[in-house]
């Protein structure tokens with residue numbers, strides 16, 4: 001392993017990423033070690049993926065047990081881990097049917113295709129328009145970047161799929177003006193993640209559901225980032241009193257193993273008849289065995305209840321820190337999906353805070369150039385939170401001092 005280093009990246013990898021200088025080699029719970037042996041507290045959680053932290057024994061056991069039984073068969077056959085994971089998801093959510101994919105983008109691709117197909121089957125091909133929101137993020141395939149509301153991700157990739165409109169998030173009048181009987185689906189994140197941890201008003205979410213119902217449009221919730229306990233409920237829709245028709249899940253679903261899922265109702269699922277959609281790896285036994293173990297760990301009242309308490313604890317500490325430095329305009333989010341929006345004097349400097357905090361021993365994320373984001377393990381301990389926040393505070397001190 002000593003033959004490779006961060007410099008190797010620039011020699012051998014396509015330059016679409018710009019990874020940090022340190023190279024992580026080991027993780028345990030909410031701690032990570034780099035190739036030099038330096039220890040870090042992980043508030044990034046692999047971008048809201050490592051819901052149980054690193055190398056949780058339940059995941060390691062599920063993976064190694066399944067690894068000795070059966071890895072892959074394709075969807076020419078079904079398999080027991082996929083069926084039992086689907087059963088768990090159905091027993092605990094609105095869903096009656098499940099489709100498995102390998103990532104969030106693929107789960108959304110399935111969701112958007114299903115919405116089109118359902119509308120075409122039931123109302124005709126002119127009902128094909130998708131309405132989504134500015135700053136939304138749904139993945140990096142051509143269809144999902146097109147539904148996503150950030151132009152920088154579609155520039156230079158034209159021509160894009162058509163029939164997609166964007167309106168302002170959390171603005172019901174804007175949606176009202178755009179929606180029509182040609183709308184097949186409205187797509188939204190119940191909390192915009194990449195867009196800056198934007199929590200919409202409950203009245204907006206309810207209003208979106210009503211408008212969808214008035215126009216026979218499906219409501220698609222992209223819960224790739226908010227799902228699987230991240231907000232303190234299994235899925236964020238459970239806080240809102242609004243039930244979607246289709247929901248996509250990934251990230252925390254596999255706890256670090258790549259898997260995605262699309263959840264829907266029996267009525268809508270009917271449009272994916274044999275041959276309409278598929279995936280070679282989707283629902284493979286290895287991924288589903290790990291996800292089932294992750295599900296069982298997260299779906300415990302004591303784990304889910306702790307999420308809101310940890311949010312409160314971190315919020316209070318961040319606000320206290322801010323009295324000293326005045327770097328945050330607002331601390332927001334739900335559960336352990338948290339954003340600290342930078343004050344006017346520090347606009348555009350999220351990367352500086354992230355780098356300074358890393359040097360002080362904690363991994364944090366950005367959500368755009370003006371928001372620091374945290375998405376730690378749901379199991380992170382109070383001592384680990386304290387140690388990570390102390391590193392963040394030292395990082396902030398350095399940035400403020402220039």
Ligand SMILES: *Cc1c(COP(=O)(O)O)cnc(C)c1O
Pocket residue numbers: 102103104105106108137138139140189193194222223224225226250251
């Ligand atoms: C991360 C993310 C995606 C994309 O998931 P991939 O696994 O990277 O394809 C889609 N939607 C949301 C809301 C996300 O946060």
